[in-house]
Amino acid sequence: MTRRFSMLIAASLLALGATAALAGGSSAPFEQYQPDPALRTAPKANLESRVRHACAVIQARMTSATEASLERPCGCYAKQTLRTLDESEIEAYRTTGYFNDSARAKALSALDSCKLQRPV
Incomplete structure (x- = not known):
């Protein structure tokens, strides 16, 4: 694999961590998590x-x-989910790499609305 492809995979895994935090209902496991710096400026x-x-x-x-x-x-x-987040929630996601408590509640509502399973 090329270095660039490896970095892309790593970035994807970091994004997974963000959603996993949402899915698990708590950000505690990700307090040591280092978000992808590209989140800061990503459209x-x-x-x-x-x-x-x-x-x-x-x-x-x-x-x-x-x-x-x-x-x-x-x-x-x-x-x-992204449509319902306010600017402070988006900024928190960009900074931490995971959804904060208020964003997590909105994301769980979106899971229900889109007929996806909530994590246990």
Whole structure:
């Protein structure tokens, strides 16, 4: 693998950590987590893409479905979640790499709305 591809994979895994924190209901496991510095300046569309991908990976693990089959519901989830976040919640996500408590509540609501499973 090239260094650039390795960095892309690492960035994707960091994004997964962000959604995993959301999914787990607590940010405590990620307090030592170092977010991808690219989050700071990433356009909102890029944030949506990261959240959508992380959703597909996590939902696939939870349901044994393929990631491809989850593209549409996870797209729903990512769009709805990011659309409902206020600027302070987006800034917190950019800074920490995971959703804060108020953003997490909105994301859980989006999971329900898009008919995705809530993590246990």
